[in-house]
Amino acid sequence: MELLDTQAPMSFAIGSDFHQLNKTLISCEKILIAAVNGPAAGYGVSSLALFDLVYCVPDAYFFTPFVKWGMATEGAxxxxxxxLMGHQKAAALCLAGDSITAEEAEKLNLVTKILPNGDKDFLSNVVEIARRISQSPPGALRTTKMLMKQPVLQDLLDANDRECAIIQKERFGSEEFVEAIKQFKLEREQKRQSRVKL
Known part of the structure; x- marks a missing residue:
């Protein structure tokens, strides 16, 4: 599965495609850099720990509404x-559905560094970091990443297997999930209606 394959059909199977996407991120030999330029939710948060470097803007915030939506955590x-952050902080994010600020995410090791929105564009800063890294010998980068990832590689793959199996077999399409989606749609429609009345 090529992440940037523009010729691939635009379909997505929640279990098998997430499973393969996560495996690709977990096993990727290249340096993976994420740039979070605003709010991040769900998989946009849970997958961040699979990246090597994560940069965000100061006003970014992060939340994982999996339980609220009747689902289970994903992205290993x-x-x-x-x-990364210990059981209690992970539970606050995943079980309690707490949102965290950019500063909290940096303290919890979910974010490498907060980059300012100053005179230079945020994405330009991230690209500059990537360009600097790309000047390093590629073999040394691959070897160092492999050595850093090897102690947890199997644990990440196993977590991905467990999560995707549970999501596909038990959570996706469950009564709790269907009800949560109905509630989400209802709340979204109520918000839309209240904006229309203004």
Whole structure:
């Protein structure tokens, strides 16, 4: 599965495609850099721990509404979040559905660094970092990444297997999930109606 394959059909199977996407991110030999330029939710948060470097803007915030939506955590975050931030902080994010600020995400090791929105464009700053890294010998980058990832590689793959199996077999399409989606749509429509009345 090519992440930038523009010729691929535009369909997505929640279980198998997430499983393969996560495996690709977990096993990727290249340096993976994420740039968070605003609010991040769900998989946009849980997958961040699979990246090597994560940069965000100061006003970014992060939340994982999996439980609220009747789902389960994904992106191997059942392992990676606990490893990064400890059980209680991971539980606050995943079970309680707490949102965290950019500063909190940086303290919890979910974000590498907060980059300012100053005179230079945020994405230009991230690209500059990527360009600097790309000047390093590629073999040294691959070897160093492999050595850093190897101690947790199997744990990440196992967490991905467990999460995707549970999401596909138990959570997706469950009564709790269907009800949560109905409630979400209802709340969204109520918000839209209240804006129309203004």
């Amino acid at each position: 975050s059942s392992f990676s979040f606990t490893r």
